[in-house]
Structures are given as structure tokens and as C-alpha cells.
Amino acid sequence: MLKIDHVNAGYGDLQVLFDVSLEVNEGEVVALVGSNGAGKSTLLDIISGFVPVLSGTVEFNGVDLSKVPDYKRTRMGIAHIPQGRGILNTITVEENLLVGSYVKSARASRAKNLKASYDRFPILYERRKQMAGSLSGGQQQMLAIARALMLEPKLIILDEPSLGLAPIIVEEVFDIIANVSKTGVSMLLIEQNLIQSLNVADRGYVLETGRIVMQGNAKELLANEEITKAYLGI
Numbered sequence: 001m002l003k004i005d006h007v008n009a010g011y012g013d014l015q016v017l018f019d020v021s022l023e024v025n026e027g028e029v030v031a032l033v034g035s036n037g038a039g040k041s042t043l044l045d046i047i048s049g050f051v052p053v054l055s056g057t058v059e060f061n062g063v064d065l066s067k068v069p070d071y072k073r074t075r076m077g078i079a080h081i082p083q084g085r086g087i088l089n090t091i092t093v094e095e096n097l098l099v100g101s102y103v104k105s106a107r108a109s110r111a112k113n114l115k116a117s118y119d120r121f122p123i124l125y126e127r128r129k130q131m132a133g134s135l136s137g138g139q140q141q142m143l144a145i146a147r148a149l150m151l152e153p154k155l156i157i158l159d160e161p162s163l164g165l166a167p168i169i170v171e172e173v174f175d176i177i178a179n180v181s182k183t184g185v186s187m188l189l190i191e192q193n194l195i196q197s198l199n200v201a202d203r204g205y206v207l208e209t210g211r212i213v214m215q216g217n218a219k220e221l222l223a224n225e226e227i228t229k230a231y232l233g234i
């Protein structure tokens, strides 16, 4: 579904990603873990089209994305939940969800998807008329995921959904991710939280200063002491 092949990318003279190759197959949850500054957000930005690649290719369902502008990538089914969640604080919860379904393909099923969001996340129904900024951090992440689902995406890319949340809320967010993945949508999950993200993932990659240094089945990576020792504290 998503195929990143030998990509180099960066900002001006600063190269951030070096020869990165990564794939997400249909229905898979893939975790990309790495410490702060490794280049994780940059990798998501090359998928969304916010950062251009210097060399290498990014393909989505067989389409070379190099000539596809960012807004069209959303229409193709790529929903990007940015670091910090990207919800609009000064409009209501419901308005945020409706903004999520602006793309043409999802507009017709807006009412159905709104109901599905509320069925999945009853707390969002309760709070639908509140400003999104008044939600707790965990609820905001829930809203960001619900809003992405309003797009009827094929692939959700999530940038550090657990960042800044209390441990008990982190558990909740990972439960939501596991549940959403059961609906068949593919996910690329970027995290510093190695154990929990590999626990919900099928496969994982470890990114270190812009290079993939390890990859494999999530359970095998979790069983690899070298990885858990090196990344436990990040």
C-alpha cells in the first residue's frame, strides 16, 4: 500500500533522512520508533507531501506521489494526524469532526460517519458542543483519530499520539489505536514509546539519526534485548 524506497530528504543543507525504505501493507499497523530528532516527523511529512524528497520514491497503491500535491494525497486516502494532534481548539468537537469529512469522497457519508464516531467514542458525543480545546489531552487525541476516520482513510499516519499524556491515558490511546486497526484501516504509528507501540503493531522499524537500523516483526523486535535496552528510556 505505502512503499518508501531509498529516500533521502531534509531541509535545505540539512539532510535528515538517509536511504530510508519502509512499507506498510494493507491492513497492517507498522510502528516506527526512534528517539527525539531521529527524523520521524520528517518521514511522515514526506508521505503527506509537506517535505519533498531529494532522491528515492514514495508510492501509495502503486502511484508515485512525487507529482501529487499534499491535498490530493488526503483525497487518495492518507490521513495525517500531526504531532500535537492538529485539532482546531476554538471550534466545537462536532465542527472538528465535520471538518474531517470535507473531501468529496467522504462528504456523502458524513452523517453516517459522524454517528459512527459517536458510537465509537461516546464521550465525544457528550462533549460535541464544547470547544475542542476544553477537552483533556486524551480526549483530544481521541478526537484527532475520530476526525481522521471521518475521511474514510485507507492509511492513517499518526505522529506521537502518546506524547505529553499521563501513563493511564497513554494506555487508553493505544487501546483506541488497537481497536481502530481492527476495522482494517492501515496505520503507520510514529512513537518514542517503543514497548507500547510495538505491542499494537504487526511490524516495526527503528530509526536512528535518519537511518533505519533495524526492522522486523513487532514481537521479534520486542523480544530483542538489544533494542529494548537501548530504547527503554527514550
Ligand SMILES: Nc1ncnc2c1ncn2[C@@H]1O[C@H](COP(=O)(O)OP(=O)(O)O)[C@@H](O)[C@H]1O
Pocket: 011, 014, 016, 034, 035, 036, 037, 038, 039, 040, 041, 042, 043
Ligand atoms: N522545518 C524544519 N527546518 C529545518 N530543520 C528541521 C525542520 N523540522 C525538523 N528539522 C530538523 O530535522 C531533524 C529531525 O527532526 P524531526 O523529523 O522532527 O525528528 P523527530 O520527529 O524524530 O523528533 C532535527 O534535527 C530537526 O531539528
Ligand SMILES: [Mg+2]
Pocket: 040, 041, 042, 083, 159, 160
Ligand atoms: Mg517528531
